[in-house]
Amino acid sequence: MPEATRERELKRAWTASEPLLSVRSLVKYFPVSSGVTQRTIAHVHAVDGVDLDIKAGETLGLVGESGCGKSTLGRTVIRLLDPTEGTITFKGEDITRIRGESLRRLRREMTIIFQDPYASLDPRQTVGDIVGEPLDIHHLARGRARAERIAELLRIVGLNPRYADRYPHEFSGGQRQRIGIARALAVEPTFIVCDEPISALDVSIQAQIINLLEKLQAQFNLTYLFIAHDLSVVKHISNRIAVMYLGKVMETAPGSVLYRRPRHPYTGSLVSAIPIPDPRIEARRERVILQGDVASPVYPPSGCRFRTRCPRAREHCAEEVPPLESFGPDHRAACFYPLD
Amino acid sequence: MAKTVLAVHDLKTQFFTREGVVKAVDGVSFELDAGETLGIVGESGSGKSVTALSIMRLVPRPGRIVNGYVKLKDQDLTKLTEAEMQEVRGESIAMIFQDPMTSLNPVFRVGWQVAEPLVVHAEKKRPSALRDGVAMLKKVGIPNPDQRAKDFPHQFSGGMRQRAMIAMGLTTMPSVLIADEPTTALDVTIQAQILELLRDVNREFGTATILITHNLGVVAGMCQRVLVMYAGRIVESGPTEDVFAHPQHPYTWSLLKSIPRLDADRHEPLRPISGIPPDLLDVPPGCAFHPRCTFRVDRCSRDVPQLQRVGETQLAACWVTQAGTNLNA
Amino acid sequence: MISPIPLEGEVAVEPVERGRPGKSYWQESWERLRLNRLGIAAGLVLVFFILVAITSPILAALFTHTDYRTIDLANTFARPLSAGHILGTDDLGRDELTRLLFGAQVSMGIGFLSVFVALTVGATVGLVAGFYGGLIDGLLMRFVDMILAIPAIFLFILMALLFKPNAITLALIIASVGWGSIARLVRGEVLSVRTRDFMVATKALGASDLRLIGRHLLPNVLHVLIVYGSLYLGQVILIEAALDFLGLGITPPTPSWGNMLTNSETFFFHSSWLVVWPGITIFLSVLAANLFGNALRDAFDPRLR
Numbered sequence: 001m002p003e004a005t006r007e008r009e010l011k012r013a014w015t016a017s018e019p020l021l022s023v024r025s026l027v028k029y030f031p032v033s034s035g036v037t038q039r040t041i042a043h044v045h046a047v048d049g050v051d052l053d054i055k056a057g058e059t060l061g062l063v064g065e066s067g068c069g070k071s072t073l074g075r076t077v078i079r080l081l082d083p084t085e086g087t088i089t090f091k092g093e094d095i096t097r098i099r100g101e102s103l104r105r106l107r108r109e110m111t112i113i114f115q116d117p118y119a120s121l122d123p124r125q126t127v128g129d130i131v132g133e134p135l136d137i138h139h140l141a142r143g144r145a146r147a148e149r150i151a152e153l154l155r156i157v158g159l160n161p162r163y164a165d166r167y168p169h170e171f172s173g174g175q176r177q178r179i180g181i182a183r184a185l186a187v188e189p190t191f192i193v194c195d196e197p198i199s200a201l202d203v204s205i206q207a208q209i210i211n212l213l214e215k216l217q218a219q220f221n222l223t224y225l226f227i228a229h230d231l232s233v234v235k236h237i238s239n240r241i242a243v244m245y246l247g248k249v250m251e252t253a254p255g256s257v258l259y260r261r262p263r264h265p266y267t268g269s270l271v272s273a274i275p276i277p278d279p280r281i282e283a284r285r286e287r288v289i290l291q292g293d294v295a296s297p298v299y300p301p302s303g304c305r306f307r308t309r310c311p312r313a314r315e316h317c318a319e320e321v322p323p324l325e326s327f328g329p330d331h332r333a334a335c336f337y338p339l340d
Numbered sequence: 341m342a343k344t345v346l347a348v349h350d351l352k353t354q355f356f357t358r359e360g361v362v363k364a365v366d367g368v369s370f371e372l373d374a375g376e377t378l379g380i381v382g383e384s385g386s387g388k389s390v391t392a393l394s395i396m397r398l399v400p401r402p403g404r405i406v407n408g409y410v411k412l413k414d415q416d417l418t419k420l421t422e423a424e425m426q427e428v429r430g431e432s433i434a435m436i437f438q439d440p441m442t443s444l445n446p447v448f449r450v451g452w453q454v455a456e457p458l459v460v461h462a463e464k465k466r467p468s469a470l471r472d473g474v475a476m477l478k479k480v481g482i483p484n485p486d487q488r489a490k491d492f493p494h495q496f497s498g499g500m501r502q503r504a505m506i507a508m509g510l511t512t513m514p515s516v517l518i519a520d521e522p523t524t525a526l527d528v529t530i531q532a533q534i535l536e537l538l539r540d541v542n543r544e545f546g547t548a549t550i551l552i553t554h555n556l557g558v559v560a561g562m563c564q565r566v567l568v569m570y571a572g573r574i575v576e577s578g579p580t581e582d583v584f585a586h587p588q589h590p591y592t593w594s595l596l597k598s599i600p601r602l603d604a605d606r607h608e609p610l611r612p613i614s615g616i617p618p619d620l621l622d623v624p625p626g627c628a629f630h631p632r633c634t635f636r637v638d639r640c641s642r643d644v645p646q647l648q649r650v651g652e653t654q655l656a657a658c659w660v661t662q663a664g665t666n667l668n669a
Numbered sequence: 670m671i672s673p674i675p676l677e678g679e680v681a682v683e684p685v686e687r688g689r690p691g692k693s694y695w696q697e698s699w700e701r702l703r704l705n706r707l708g709i710a711a712g713l714v715l716v717f718f719i720l721v722a723i724t725s726p727i728l729a730a731l732f733t734h735t736d737y738r739t740i741d742l743a744n745t746f747a748r749p750l751s752a753g754h755i756l757g758t759d760d761l762g763r764d765e766l767t768r769l770l771f772g773a774q775v776s777m778g779i780g781f782l783s784v785f786v787a788l789t790v791g792a793t794v795g796l797v798a799g800f801y802g803g804l805i806d807g808l809l810m811r812f813v814d815m816i817l818a819i820p821a822i823f824l825f826i827l828m829a830l831l832f833k834p835n836a837i838t839l840a841l842i843i844a845s846v847g848w849g850s851i852a853r854l855v856r857g858e859v860l861s862v863r864t865r866d867f868m869v870a871t872k873a874l875g876a877s878d879l880r881l882i883g884r885h886l887l888p889n890v891l892h893v894l895i896v897y898g899s900l901y902l903g904q905v906i907l908i909e910a911a912l913d914f915l916g917l918g919i920t921p922p923t924p925s926w927g928n929m930l931t932n933s934e935t936f937f938f939h940s941s942w943l944v945v946w947p948g949i950t951i952f953l954s955v956l957a958a959n960l961f962g963n964a965l966r967d968a969f970d971p972r973l974r
Contacts, residue, residue, distance in 0.1 A: 275557025
């Protein structure tokens with residue numbers, strides 16, 4: 001397979017000094033159309049100015065509630081969606097507007113795992129074909145070598161290769177998720193976006209998949225963008241966490257710092273809202289209960305987006321958008337009146 | 341001495357499907373005291389939701405209650421006719437469901453839906469019932485209740501819809517409220533609001549509550565007692581503090597070790613439970629959990645363990661712990 | 670099957686719970702279909718008609734020893750079961766059975782060709798419109814709307830006036846008014862499948878549009894085409910018969926069930942069997958197509974899973 005080896009040489013190893021993935025002022029709007037003529041009357045500000053850096057080999061967690069834009073951010077970063085504005089840099093190369101062959105080559109470096117194990121696999125394909133499809137698309141292996149690679153991939157994710165000729169509906173949710181992971185690994189990627197990979201699974205299975213993802217990261221030197229709404233899971237698997245609200249990043253910090261000393265009021269209320277499976281701790285906890293609901297991403301509030309629910313909001317918050325400020329190594333928050 | 345409001349004894353509910361009989365609920369017994377909040381915890385296939393539906397006599401076909409009784413105060417609900425049961429539902433027992441988007445009727449105004457139980461059960465006239473409905477909407481924290489009562493469900497957010505559902509359940513001051521995964525479909529900050537509301541409601545009205553969930557954190561924060569279900573049976577029960585501090589069933593024990601905790605150190609590894617929840621058409625012999633259990637012995641694959649007292653306050657259905665092994669040593 | 674307890678730190682290699690060979694969607698649907706006795710019976714009837722249509726010259730040579738054109742003016746309106754003519758003869762002494770056999774070839778042939786063309790064109794348009802959306806979708810669907818708005822009869826009359834249609838051109842004309850509904854149907858199904866996660870996942874792997882449409886979209890909408898194809902077959906047979914009745918279809922001496930029915934109208938009172946035979950074949954074939962189509966729909970319906 002001369003083609004495959006050549007491609008492998010082309011994929012440069014990336015040192016740890018520069019970020020593997022860099023995002024600057026990323027914006028993604030979706031048009032809202034109405035009426036017979038389908039005129040655009042407004043935009044959903046799904047991602048509204050995000051700066052992020054992800055280092056090679058690390059896991060960046062992305063948390064937020066519905067409407068925060070985390071899923072959109074994940075898909076835009078790997079160019080499944082086209083950014084409205086801003087830049088994305090991968091391995092030093094600007095990938096914001098690439099097309100055609102270069103985009104196809106990018107698909108070998110960046111892959112994605114989906115939330116719903118029941119919808120993310122084609123029900124008409126055998127498991128072997130699902131895992132083998134990336135090999136076909138990128139001409140990585142044929143015939144016997146292809147079958148061997150498929151078997152190897154299935155074994156890596158903990159599935160018996162004997163069942164490669166079965167169909168997705170014969171597997172449980174957790175097993176299907178493993179198949180999805182095997183598919184993502186087939187191209188030997190550098191960077192994987194995990195879009196809520198365990199939310200649809202039973203609690204007793206979630207730990208299996210989390211451990212599998214961690215093992216694979218160590219084994220293949222992968223970098224993860226781990227998107228989830230469950231902060232407990234994200235904190236366990238991530239080196240650093242970015243908290244999003246209505247299209248913007250409110251705070252980034254390592255998980256333990258986020259838990260013990262959050263600076264942004266939203267992070268504070270998010271942390272206090274998450275139940276801990278320990279009745280004695282739960283009885284003692286101070287809860288910061290937010291009032292009201294998340295504002296609409298079509299008409300986000302002026303200034304700081306969180307101000308409509310923030311217990312510490314003041315006039316200034318409506319006038320100016322707070323910039324991300326540093327509060328320590330790897331710790332930044334966007335707030336004029338942060339928590340202490 | 342607390343008064344028992346609901347007593348369930350040896351409840352068995354089975355689904356007669358083309359592929360075989362699914363024993364969704366396989367001998368469940370428990371009591372609910374006035375004013376307490378009881379948690380029922382389990383994963384998919386554990387039978388927790390079907391237990392609730394059985395109590396309400398809402399089990400869909402091809403399912404049927406085949407054994408046991410459900411006594412509300414002194415009335416056996418399993419023996420009532422459908423007409424008699426309709427009088428009980430919404431009046432003495434209320435149930436709120438997981439998905440607030442589909443459990444409210446989209447073509448009727450919210451205010452009317454909240455008031456409807458009063459018209460049906462308390463035989464109030466419509467204007468008076470609507471007034472009470474608005475008052476209840478205010479109680480559950482919906483701002484501008486007079487105006488919002490005239491809105492339709494799609495104009496409410498998920499959290500507000502759930503509040504409306506709670507209002508609907510409480511208007512008739514039922515003795516028992518069953519909440520089936522009431523916050524699973526909601527964002528976590530909204531979840532905190534709803535759980536706080538349920539706590540307030542429990543304090544103010546003294547309604548006995550059954551909270552069904554798969555989230556151990558929610559149970560820890562809301563419930564005084566907890567039942568842990570697996571494959572249609574209760575495998576452990578007891579005061580929440582005791583069950584979490586020293587679980588007496590390997591399933592509970594493994595589950596607690598496998599979930600990531602917000603206050604845990606990142607480098608503490610998760611210990612997953614191997615295998616998958618059983619197919620209810622093909623439940624393993626003996627203890628249903630034994631294929632995934634790290635403590636199992638020979639007996640576990642032969643004999644089905646019964647719920648017995650293990651420790652001072654807990655019940656567990658496990659041969660190993662009943663024989664004296666301490667999982668928490 | 671039960672997975673063993675894993676060693677500390679190792680993930681168990683998990684087998685699938687039920688130990689039987691892989692069943693694809695098609696295999697499962699076939700098994701469901703097999704249980705539907707009425708559907709299978711209808712299917713067999715259809716197969717019977719198809720076989721007859723394919724082998725009609727052979728069958729004629731074997732059983733009736735005549736041609737559908739052979740005129741025998743001395744033996745017109747022979748009753749059924751008379752010498753050498755099991756089903757009787759028509760007004761020109763031609764053998765009914767032979768004409769029915771060859772009529773099968775014409776009617777079924779027009780039916781299948783029409784269905785094939787309409788499905789192919791309609792599916793392609795529907796797939797492209799549904800997959801790409803936007804302007805392409807708008808243009809294609811407005812075009813389909815126009816096609817569907819043209820009164821079919823008008824088109825048929827126009828065609829008949831311009832040239833005498835033979836079986837093939839007739840099939841194409843019928844298909845040209847029928848592909849519109851299929852395009853709409855396929856487009857609808859495509860819209861619901863296109864947004865499913867596995868389509869996005871495959872795109873994320875770098876699959877080309879052609880691969881996405883051909884390998885993933887089409888197999889997932891195929892069941893809709895198959896069901897519609899069966900039902901449409903029945904419709905085409907009836908349309909062909911109606912056109913023959915209006916004098917716009919196949920003209921004698923070439924027999925089709927439709928024109929056999931038409932021509933025998935005037936002879937109904939003294940030779941009613943001439944109406945009955947083609948009537949029965951049309952009725953049975955259309956009924957079989959409809960029943961089979963319904964059985965297919967039940968077999969494919971994922972709700973039953």
